[in-house]
Amino acid sequence: MKKLWVILLILTMVLQPQNAYAASYVDLSRVKFSSGSEPLVFTFGDLNIDGVLMQIYPFTEDEINQLVQETLKSKNLTQLEIKEANEKVLKAKRASEFTKEDLERVKQNMLTTISAVPVGNVSTVLSAVTGYMGSSSWDDIGTASATLLENTTKDWVKDTAGGFVNKAGELGKNLNTVNAVTSQLLAIEKFCEMMVDEHARTKQKWKDIADGANAKRMLNEFYFALQNKIDSYKSKSDRFGWQIQFNDERVGSNFTFFGVDTNYQTWSLDMILSQEEKPEIGAATGTYLGVYSIRSRHEMSNFQSRAHEAILNMGEVGAAIKKMKETPGNTVNLSTVSTGSVYIERVINGYCQATIKEDGEITLTMEEESDQTVVNISGIEVEMDYSVIDSKIFNSGGKIRFQISADKEEIVIGGITADIFVKSPDVNFSHEISGSGTVNVGWDKGIWKHWDGTKKTLSHRGR
Amino acid sequence: MRKMISAILICLIIVTALSGCKGKQADYLKIIDAYIDGFSSLYDQGNEYTELGLQLQADYSYGWAAASISSMRYCIDCLLYLEGEGDSLEDLVGERPGNWDEIAAQNYASPYPYFFEGLVYNSQGKNEDAKKCYEKALVNPKFSAENDKSLLILDILSASELKSVKTKLTMLEDKIYEVYNPDKSTYPRSHMNYSDKYLRTLAKETLTANEYDYREALRHYEAALAVNPFEGDNFVGCALMNIYLGEVDQTFFYVNEGLFVDPEHEGLNKIAELLNQEGGQ
Structure with missing residues (x-):
């Protein structure tokens, strides 16, 4: 599965020009191609004869492009659909896999990047938090202290909560109050939608996310099939x-x-x-x-x-x-x-x-x-x-x-x-x-x- | 013979009349049904996210539905017990969640555990305790003071009505827990936990107190992510702490997933850029 993500990453980062190759929208830069063939010279006396050192089943871009075409066909996909899926997933600049040593370098680079930004005397980790978050500070409130927790219960909250306590009592005593509550509530159109998190996103954004996820899944399936084909071909290529x-x-x-x-x-x-x-x-x-x-x-x-x-x-x-x-x-x-x-x-x-x-x-x-x-x-x-x-x-x-x-x-x-x-x-x-x-x-x-x-x-x- | 026929007819009339009464649901029960439908829609949303491979978001939706439904069902168990049903509360609860903290921890974004807990206190006449719980529910902006107060009618339902509602809730609970089985959260309950911003601030306070306490800061960031898996900052916090903890896979996971739901997030893009540069070296 990781391989797929690696390919997806590159796919999102490197889009080749259309028509450059048959598989122009399918990134193959992480596939280790062989040269396929290398020119040789046989020398005797003063004479040279040209020959070749070649893989019986070459593992070159041409062969892999052919496999891409076959996979596209088997999945009933076109280059255009791959392109569109790429664009949808492009937003997710997925990271490649690398080692802990690489991560250590990233960490240092981050700190270096942040140190160039004047952040006062805050510590390095906090400066990283400040540097990379859009709203990392609680500037409008201060700190998440016990005082803050107390202050969150504002007067209207207290009043409303008190009203609730009383309302429960009233409901028990007076059926008319129950009916009033009921009719008021049932008049609300599409009541169920109230449950949906209105804080989250607009519907368009959700649609974008869903489209991206669908595209990701489609590409996953495509690359999984392609990977299988490549593995199979490579196995044959290596064997021969x-x-x-x-x-x-x-x-x-x-x-x-x-x-x-x-x-x-x-x-x-x-x-x-x-x-x-x-x-x-x-x-x-x-x-x-x-x-x-x-x-x-x-x-x-x-x-x-x-x-x-x-x-x-x-x-x-x-x-x-x-x-x-x-x-x-x-x-x-x-x-x-x-x-x-x-x-x-x-x-x-x-x-x-x-x-x-x-x-x-x-x-x-x-x-x-x-x-x-x-x-x-x-x-x-x-x-x-x-x-x-x-x-x-x-x-x-x-x-x-x-x-x-x-x-x-x-x-x-x-x-x-x-x-x-x-x-x-x-x-x-x-x-x-x-x-x-x-x-x-x-x-x-x-x-x-x-x-x-x-x-x-x-x-x-x-x- | 005629007497017998008359008796049968009378019985039929009575049965028909009774069944007709039984079929007519009280209007106020529609409120409960509407809420159950609403919670059910969150379960459906969780299924959609799962289908799309968005597991964090799926857990968020399932958790929201689970915390809300289980709290309502536990509230009903408590009300039934107060009305003399069952030998003990445990007997009514059975194997289902029966602890407010545990129920709430499934997703602190839901205000309903505090609300239903308050309603139970209310029913017991512990009005001060009830008020505190209502206050905590009201602090959460996802709680609608205007609409949600209608749920107070639970307190006036008869035992049979409560049982009927419980049946619907347990069916939904079963559906949810069939697909959602998270590890029990050890993150302490607080009425401010609905706010990812608050939880991020706790993380920042942790780091201010001890710059190297990445593990504890991560705990806060993960809690923030659980209540809002759509905000890039929460992914940044988790990714950064994992960088400092040397957790490579987790770092990538959070950066990748974060960019997927918040693709324009500047900080996440900067981290991804750095990671990709380093990966390319």
Whole structure:
């Protein structure tokens, strides 16, 4: 019941502007809302992914406003009626509950307030009485002494009382006197109303009080129902607690692959951790357990169109081509003749645990369960057009076509075809050769620089 | 046979005539009924306050009705005893209130306990004692010298009439005490107790004599509140004394209830403001 009065108090003190909220006339300032959700950041390498720490059933003003609406509906009330009831009860600025220490402060403040008012040499308690009462003194009479009691029996009282004694005697003797009294009395209209305390208040004031009381009762019932709904919802909210959620949250960045820049890598994270231990009911602190899945996809059109640059960084083949290019007199021109197709995807799954402390610090541990990478590179062809001057007499040259492919994290160069020629004054040789051999030229692990070997952290955004 | 029929007819006429006489109530008894109706309306008012959750005001109305009705009924018990009814006064009173002080203490605002006590003295021929009681009733402005003197007719009622009135009163008493069962007041009876202003002055005198006698001052303020639960000053007195006594809940109770019936009261508003400020810290 006390809760209701607390809400009523605030209700009477804080009236928000109309239309500000759905529950604008229902004061909720004493309801301790949760934040409902807080932004989180998952960091790995140089990348950040945004996620959220949120209550499964948030205890925010929006939810409570919804409960207010439901309660209004169930009570067949409108905002306007609440407003009108507020106005009726506004006169009763009900006090909130607080401690004895608070009361001690009030007492001192009262005394301070009163001491600012010149009240002569009266004591502090009496000055409080004088300060807060409208008619605390008996100025017109003096004191409530025995003399006062004697003086109250004035002459007309004595005379009338004496008359009463005599009248009783007369009534007993004379029936006519009885009849006279009776007829006089029964002529008084609405005799019963004589009993009502005429000192009290005008009828309008009584009506105001009654209206206020009715409004108070109506609000009591409303807030009682609302309180029940809030308690029930809060209980559910507390029971289900908080969750860390990353729902297909993404981050992307350019990266260089075999020396070719401006490829684009996208990481998407699904991670859900549920609150398992709740040191404080309703709070986000505690231990969270869950699973995660992070997926990396790649846009490789630059690598594909500039495969002739990439091949220079591909193991021994690249080294040989570079050497040829660097040899004086040689002319080597590389071009990508087929861009082919590239598909690289990596998916890492596992379990994770987080602990959120009171100061907001989050400790995250991730345990990898599986790590699978799918690579499919095919159809990329690079042509090398070269000429070699061996002497002033001979020169030779040709075209060599390299096919670049991969079905795992290992680039393979193979299927080489070459069209070579030797020219001299005496020789004009040309021959086309082809081979089915392959050369493994490794993998550019820089593609995984953000994930492999880096620290993964979880933190509140902005902290 | 004819004689028998004649006898029956005569009996019927007699019975009819007698019942007709019995049904015609003397006019002066209407006065008593009017008062009983008036007291009953206070009981109804108490019910209304209870319904509205205004318990202090409900107690005031019930107390007013109880003090008035019980004093009238006790007066009738005394008159009946004086007319030779019952083995003893206690026998006539039974379990009902049978002490003027206790009856009056239910609400000192009612002037009727003094009046009916005086009427009993009057009937006993103790005119000086009767006069003192009438004086004390007359001091109370709620006593109407012009109208209430008509109640003196109680003294001329026959025993059967008195019994008839008593029946009505006890029925009403039962209704009231069914919903109103206050602790017995220990506040001493005085003819000035109808005045909350007087009682507040007693509180002030108590504090003047001993600044720290909050408990006794509170007793006076509570008595003032009982006889006028519509005056903000009475709530202020109770709230202030409870502050000094460290009674937090009571302080809030009096401030809240006081503002409800006297919302414009400056002192109560000032206290509420202070309380609310402190509560907000």
